[in-house]
Amino acid sequence: QFNIIKYEDLKWDISLGQGSFTRIFKGYKTDIHKGEKQVTEVLLKELDVAHKNSWESFFEAASLMSQISHKHLLLVYGISVHGVKNIMVQEFVKYGALDLYLKRGRSVSVSWKLDVAKQLASALSFLEEKNIFHGNICAKNLLLAREGDPLQGSSPFIKLSDPGISVAMLGEDVILDRIPWVAPEVLEDPDNPTLECDKWSFGATVWEIFNNGNAPLRGWDLKLKRQFYEAFQQLPPSQWTELAELISQCMSYQPAFRPSCRSIIRQLNSLITSDYVILHATEPVTQ
Numbered sequence: 001q002f003n004i005i006k007y008e009d010l011k012w013d014i015s016l017g018q019g020s021f022t023r024i025f026k027g028y029k030t031d032i033h034k035g036e037k038q039v040t041e042v043l044l045k046e047l048d049v050a051h052k053n054s055w056e057s058f059f060e061a062a063s064l065m066s067q068i069s070h071k072h073l074l075l076v077y078g079i080s081v082h083g084v085k086n087i088m089v090q091e092f093v094k095y096g097a098l099d100l101y102l103k104r105g106r107s108v109s110v111s112w113k114l115d116v117a118k119q120l121a122s123a124l125s126f127l128e129e130k131n132i133f134h135g136n137i138c139a140k141n142l143l144l145a146r147e148g149d150p151l152q153g154s155s156p157f158i159k160l161s162d163p164g165i166s167v168a169m170l171g172e173d174v175i176l177d178r179i180p181w182v183a184p185e186v187l188e189d190p191d192n193p194t195l196e197c198d199k200w201s202f203g204a205t206v207w208e209i210f211n212n213g214n215a216p217l218r219g220w221d222l223k224l225k226r227q228f229y230e231a232f233q234q235l236p237p238s239q240w241t242e243l244a245e246l247i248s249q250c251m252s253y254q255p256a257f258r259p260s261c262r263s264i265i266r267q268l269n270s271l272i273t274s275d276y277v278i279l280h281a282t283e284p285v286t287q
């Protein structure tokens with residue numbers, strides 16, 4: 001279900017940090033195209049050797065992304081296995097993870113943030129149509145392909161990354177640490193996630209985008225995080241009531257109460273046209 005890339009055709013460049021249980025590098029892959037050598041810039045995602053027995057789940061995530069194609073879904077070129085090394089070869093997305101981009105203090109406008117939220121909602125709607133569960137929607141897994149420039153009025157462009165190893169494979173502590181992105185019902189039954197779980201994560205991700213990439217419940221330990229769900233708590237609401245309303249609808253503890261993707265997109269569209277956007281063209285960056 002995806003192509004195997006020869007290890008010899010890959011070249012590693014600088015390390016770019018790590019995801020969960022993976023290390024990422026900038027790299028290059030060489031193809032022979034019509035007798036011509038063609039070098040493509042790629043992102044090499046290596047599964048930690050300690051988790052090599054999760055390789056099926058790691059590649060399962062890759063194959064999910066390569067079976068369907070959508071403008072806001074990351075392109076996965078294929079996989080490569082070399083000894084104990086399991087490598088996913090992805091398109092290199094120019095500006096990297098959105099959470100880091102926002103934390104770097106780029107002051108972006110409210111309409112920039114809404115545009116990104118809408119693109120994520122359309123990716124989610126596409127996955128819903130295909131009845132595909134993602135399972136790891138968060139700002140860290142949104143990759144920025146185009147910055148967008150307010151002066152030229154060009155808008156940002158994001159791509160949703162692969163979900164990585166499924167939480168069910170990773171055990172309770174990892175699930176707890178993913179509070180508040182992981183839906184509460186996943187804690188009860190991690191083996192049967194539903195599409196509604198992705199809507200909860202969408203709510204938490206929109207909260208991140210409007211909080212300049214700062215993680216919600218940052219620094220909370222696993223005990224406190226578990227209590228957050230046990231007490232049916234909600235994230236601190238935005239002072240923009242309509243936005244806070246959308247986020248809390250998505251983060252309903254009752255999965256059935258979460259809005260459909262169509263409703264999410266409709267609500268985002270009405271937020272985009274509201275006068276709040278004009279009044280708050282560029283929020284002062286509050287770190």
Ligand SMILES: N#Cc1ccc(Nc2nc(N)cc(-n3cnc(CCO)c3)n2)cc1
Nearest residue numbers: 019043090091092093094095096097140141
């Ligand atoms: N400075 C810088 C810089 C860093 C990275 C990229 N590009 C890129 N392309 C991808 N396909 C995936 C990622 N990526 C980033 N963090 C994760 C882990 C969480 O998913 C994945 N980054 C571009 C610029």
